Amino acid sequence: MNRTLPLILAVALFMEQMDxxxxxxxxxxxxxxxxxxxxxxxxxLTSYLVSLAIFIPISGFMxxxxxxxxxxxxxxxxxxxxSIACAFSNSLASxxxxxxxxxxxxxxxxxxxxxxxxxxxxxxxxxxxxAWLAAPALIGPVAGPxxxxxxxxxxxxxxIFLINVPIGLLGIYVSGRVLPEFPKQETGRLDTIGFxxxxxxxxxxxxxLSVISLPALPPIVGVCTVLIGALAAVLYVRHARRTSHPxxxxxxxxxxxxxxxxxxxxxxxxxxxxxxxxxxxxxxxVFGLTPFQSGLxxxxxxxxxxxxxxxxxxxxxxxxxRVVLVTASLLGAASIGVNAFFxxxxxxxxxxxxxxxxxLLRSLFFTSSNALTFSELGDREASQAxxxxxxxxxxxxxxxxxxxxxxxxxxxxxxxxxxxxxxxFNAFLIVAGLSALAAIPFLSLPPxxxxxxxxxxxxxxxxxxxxxxxxx
Numbered sequence: 001m002n003r004t005l006p007l008i009l010a011v012a013l014f015m016e017q018m019d020x021x022x023x024x025x026x027x028x029x030x031x032x033x034x035x036x037x038x039x040x041x042x043x044x045l046t047s048y049l050v051s052l053a054i055f056i057p058i059s060g061f062m063x064x065x066x067x068x069x070x071x072x073x074x075x076x077x078x079x080x081x082x083s084i085a086c087a088f089s090n091s092l093a094s095x096x097x098x099x100x101x102x103x104x105x106x107x108x109x110x111x112x113x114x115x116x117x118x119x120x121x122x123x124x125x126x127x128x129x130x131a132w133l134a135a136p137a138l139i140g141p142v143a144g145p146x147x148x149x150x151x152x153x154x155x156x157x158x159x160i161f162l163i164n165v166p167i168g169l170l171g172i173y174v175s176g177r178v179l180p181e182f183p184k185q186e187t188g189r190l191d192t193i194g195f196x197x198x199x200x201x202x203x204x205x206x207x208x209l210s211v212i213s214l215p216a217l218p219p220i221v222g223v224c225t226v227l228i229g230a231l232a233a234v235l236y237v238r239h240a241r242r243t244s245h246p247x248x249x250x251x252x253x254x255x256x257x258x259x260x261x262x263x264x265x266x267x268x269x270x271x272x273x274x275x276x277x278x279x280x281x282x283x284x285x286v287f288g289l290t291p292f293q294s295g296l297x298x299x300x301x302x303x304x305x306x307x308x309x310x311x312x313x314x315x316x317x318x319x320x321x322r323v324v325l326v327t328a329s330l331l332g333a334a335s336i337g338v339n340a341f342f343x344x345x346x347x348x349x350x351x352x353x354x355x356x357x358x359x360l361l362r363s364l365f366f367t368s369s370n371a372l373t374f375s376e377l378g379d380r381e382a383s384q385a386x387x388x389x390x391x392x393x394x395x396x397x398x399x400x401x402x403x404x405x406x407x408x409x410x411x412x413x414x415x416x417x418x419x420x421x422x423x424x425f426n427a428f429l430i431v432a433g434l435s436a437l438a439a440i441p442f443l444s445l446p447p448x449x450x451x452x453x454x455x456x457x458x459x460x461x462x463x464x465x466x467x468x469x470x471x472x
Contacts, residue, residue, distance in 0.1 A: 005120055006132035008178055009113040011171050012076055013133070015164055016106045018144045019083070026152040026160055033157065036092045043092070043217075044099045046210045049398060051103025053202035056390045057247050058195055059111040060383035064185035068119065068383075072112045072179070073172050079105030080168035087161040111390040118374045118382045120180050126453050130371045131312040143302060146295030153292070185380065187245075194247040197236035198391075204229020205395050209402035248391070249384040252377070257321075257449050258385060261372040264441040265389075266396040268329060268369075271336050271435030272362055273400025274427070278408075279339060282424045287344045300352040304359025312367045313455075320456035321372050322445040328365035329439035335361055337432035340425045365438075375450030404431055 023030070023045065031041040063071045082102030089095035113133070121129045151159050204225050211222030240246040253259045276298070283294035315324050335358035342351060373389050374382055404427050411423035448456070 005178065006117055006129045008171065008175055009072075009117060010133045011167065012072070012079075012109045012175075013113060015167050015171070016079065016109055018147070019102070019161070019164060023144075023148065023160065026148045026157045029152045029157045030095070034089065034092055034095060040092065041095075044096050046207055047096045048099040048103040048106070049206045049210055049394065050203045051100045052107045052394055053206040053391070054199040055104050055107035056111060056394065057198040057202065057387060058190070059108045059390065060115070060387035061187055061190060061247060062108065063112045063115055064383050065187045067184055068112055068116050068182045069175070069179045071108055072116060073175055075105045075108035075112060076168050076171050076175070077105070078102075079109065080165055080172075081105075083161040083164040083168070087158040107390075111386040114370065114374075114389070115383050115386040116179060116182070118386070119182055119379050123375070123452050124455065126374065127313045127316050127367065127371045127455075131308065131367045143299060144295075146292060146299055149290075149292040149295055185383070189245075191243055191245060191247040194236060194239055194243060197232050197239055198248050201229050201233035201236055202391050202395060204232060206398045209395075209398040212402045212406065248388055249381075250388075252381060252385055252388060255376055256445065257372055257376045260441040260445055261369050262389060262392050264325065264329065264438040265366070265369040265373075266392050267441075268332065268365060268435050268438035269393060269396035270400040270403060271333060271431040273397035274404030274431040275336060275339070275400075277401045278404045278424060278427055278431075281408075282339075282342070282421075285419055286421050286424065297348065297351055298355065300355040301359030301362070304356040304361070305363040307356075308360050308363035308367065312364055315364065316368060316371075316454040317456055320447055320454055321368060321375070321450045322442055322447055324368050324454075325365065325372070325442040326439045328361050328368065329442065330436055332358070332361040332365050333432045333436035333438070336435055337429055340428035340432070343421065371453055372450050375453040400431065403434070407431075 027041055031037055034041070059071075079102055082098055082100075082105055085098035085101060086095060089098050117129055117133060118126065148160060151157070151163075206229075208222045208224070208226030208229060211217050211225065212219055236248070237250065240248065240250050253262070279298055280294045283289045283297060289297070319327070335354060338354050338358075370389070373385055377385050407427040407430055408419060408423045411426050412419055415422065
């Protein structure tokens, strides 16, 4: 169960995350078919992210009210229907709406999958289960570009979406047979005002940051939308303090382990979110590689993500959450900074080695951070934790792309030159510095934090010849 269950859940996450990146490679072909421009078609990318941001806040409520297993299976079904609609779209408007429908399914899949895992797996087995869940989900984004290029080149862009149909149907069937039934939780009435404010806040920030970094619309639209989202976030905080059952329970931030995982994870994702945007762009614009060649290079990080699942449990058992997360933050940030020193003359094997190591560190960080999120929370708090975690992930990734794109544009504006290697040098070093800040929240954690999940404290106790202190 510790392997089968997370792998079934990971198939859905793999499908969702691969789909969100594979489309980027195929934008020109899709745009030509729909008689529009690739820049305008980026609205389809943005509509998907906005849909995620709108519906993620109620994913925990829906799972508690109607059952996590049922909501997860329905979410896969909605995603599959959205995929079919994308494949048969014949205009920009229909394609944007189809992507929005896909986002509705995706918004429920990721947080509810984590919730199912946390409720089904004993806490002492959570790290191993999270590692199995994380590996396929991390492979999706790096597998997307080469797969998208291959399908578009040798088949048709429609198959990018149609391949989701058999995968999704199989996922619905197998999850129905394997996933345990969870009792419904007492939820009370939906916090409608909180849902509206949180949806405006999350979608405003994600949409605004996406427009700023991928200018399908004038940048001023993005800036105004970000300000609206920030205002809605402030209003939601005030509302949540006065409501007994808010849609997003900010009271969880009183838990030090949860607070550190969210803040540290968000800072780290800013750098990680920028890399999939910066690296292929540098390979194609500066190095002169084709999209397919670029995708094959970036795919190297997937091997690191796969290797990580064999070492995450051991690393946490030996070092504990604090040591592992501080180390993974700093080394992961350094591996992002190394990208700044790539040149067109750099050996591809050198690049592959760096990306494999980077993928391993990134995967170790996220497996540990995701496990820390739930390490000191009960099952009743898990749905809220999964929802808050997913919401912050979407905003921080969008922020990473916006920061990376903003640095490139600012460098070109200051130097008055076309996009060159100097701009990417600055971008990689700055986002690496932002990712390194993720270590700060974890430094304040006590060494025994999350010991029930990591096994670190138990190992020390077993190795000790003296009895445990009375305080323990």
